[in-house]
Amino acid sequence: MTACGDRVPPDTARPAAGPPAPGPPSAPAAPSARVLLASLLPAVAVGVLASLLFVGVSEAAELLQGVLWKNLPDALGVGRYSVLWMMVMLTATGVAVGLVVWRVPGHAGPDPATLGLDAPVLPPRVLPGLVLATALMLAGGPSLGPENPIIAVNVGLAFWLGSRFLPRAPGAIWPVLAESATIGALFGTPVAAALVISEALAGRGAKGRLWDSLFAPLAAAAVGALTTTLVAHPTFDLHLPPFGGPHWGDLLASLVVASLAAVLGMAAVHAFPFVHGAFRRLRHPMLMLPAGGVVLGLLGALGGHLTLFKGLDEVGELARDPDGWTAGQFLTMAVVKLAALLVAASSGFRGGRIFPAVFVGASFGLAAHQLVPAVDPSLGVACGVLGMLLAVTRQGWVSLFTAAVLVDSPAILALLCFASLPAWLLVTGRPQMQLHDDGSPVV
Structure with a gap:
């Protein structure tokens, strides 16, 4: 204590009491079990x-x-x-x-x-x-x-x-x-x-x-x-030949197929605003949609009837005979289906892009199998679907999940996770297959 009358030097004086210093923000309170039950x-x-x-x-x-x-x-x-x-x-x-x-x-x-x-x-x-x-x-x-x-x-x-x-x-x-x-x-x-x-x-x-x-x-x-x-009673399992187990060659194949499928998908993504703008210049739905139908009919004539419709049943038909078409035929179906998806989504037809993208990815993967028989057909399909969905949807978890459920093989999951990494680097930060109201792409 100081003597009466003494003054405490300014440099040793204690600060006046004030509000406590703010601490780290607290986490929001968890809802009660009763709230969750309700x-x-x-x-x-x-x-x-x-x-x-x-x-x-x-x-x-x-x-x-x-x-x-x-x-x-x-x-x-x-x-x-x-x-x-x-x-x-x-x-x-x-x-x-x-x-x-x-x-x-x-x-x-x-x-x-x-x-x-x-x-x-x-x-x-x-x-x-x-x-x-x-x-x-x-x-x-x-x-x-x-x-x-x-x-x-x-x-x-x-x-x-x-x-x-x-x-x-x-x-x-x-x-x-x-x-x-x-x-x-x-x-x-x-x-x-x-x-x-x-x-x-x-x-x-x-x-x-x-x-x-x-x-x-x-x-x-x-x-x-x-x-x-x-x-x-729906099912996504394509009943492809079972995938025996990962080898070093399978790792390389998964990285290459998924990345190339992502590149193919991104080509359509970059073309999307231009094709959409071309149809929008027709201005009226009774011009845009019939014109889109005509183009889709021409694409169907080029790619065959398997490139029509949403594609899920048609993927099953491809999977029943993975060696029933040549690499050129599989690749033609993939490109035609991707072009048909692009036209249908641009000309005003009401629909989503996931299921036809699955067909494109599966066709691309089977083309890889035909070009390089060492590429397992199940692995080719799963990695082709993975890369294509990453490009078209930009939904990482959904892309992985869809690719995995098409092929009933737990051994393929690790390869898909590896394959998603370079494919994601190719698509992230780039335009998506979705547009703003002014026609500019969502990034």
Whole structure:
């Protein structure tokens, strides 16, 4: 202590008490088990709804496809996949979808070239036209899959119904549940949805416990996948010859095939805004879509009937006989299918790009097997699909998962992980196969 009257030197005086120094930000509080449990009922409801809508649209499209491509040409005495019938059907499909886009309320949603798997919430009046345009596209033969428009429809429907019947639930939960449920239904497993959602959460810088964030989406995806499995019995396994085990040559083959497939996919990605701009100069859907149908008919005549439709059934046909075509034929089908995907996505057909990209990658991988017989066909298909999907979707987890489930062989997973590294370096930071509203590519 100092004597009375003494002063403490300024350099030794203690600072006046003030607010404590800010510490590191605390993690957000984890939701309670009761909160997570309460999210199960909406997740189950959305999962069932999303699956049934996907299965219903797919089944209706398959029935219509049978009428258009089997019953009708047989009745008219025309070859089912003759050049004449492909030209007629694809042009007519362009006219039919163009009428829906032009005249049906909502115009079947926004330009599909601007949409990815993360769909916007569309108003209810848009959804019937989008469903109709998607079903006509699937039945008519353009090279697109159902994923993007079905996700968009389920997101809009889930948001509308959820806001009406559970108004206290946060509105942001419905798009996440609908996307997860639809991806689970599309792939027949909730794992794909969990990977997509976790990748999206990481991209948004989400904080907190991952499994708390995934609890409700994973439940919705599991219900969607289970419902689809019980109702439609889908399968992705191509039943290719079993992959015996990795060798040094397999490692080199996986790196080369995946990288070359990514380069081929990026060629289409870079061409996308130019092809899209060419069709947009036609301005009217009744010009753009029929013109797209004509070009698709010509491409079908060049590549054959296996290059039509979304491509999943056609991949199975290729896989049943990996040595049934020459390397040149496989490569021709890959290039024609990629061009058809580019034209269909640019001219206004409502559809997604994952399933046709799977066909392109599988054809490319089988071409590699024919060129170099030492390349195992299962490895070629898996690595071709991996590289192509990385380029087209820029979804790393989905690309790995899809490539792996096509070939039922755990031994191939390590090679796929290695193969993804150079392929990812080729595609990351470059334009994506998705456009902004002004036509510029998303990067």
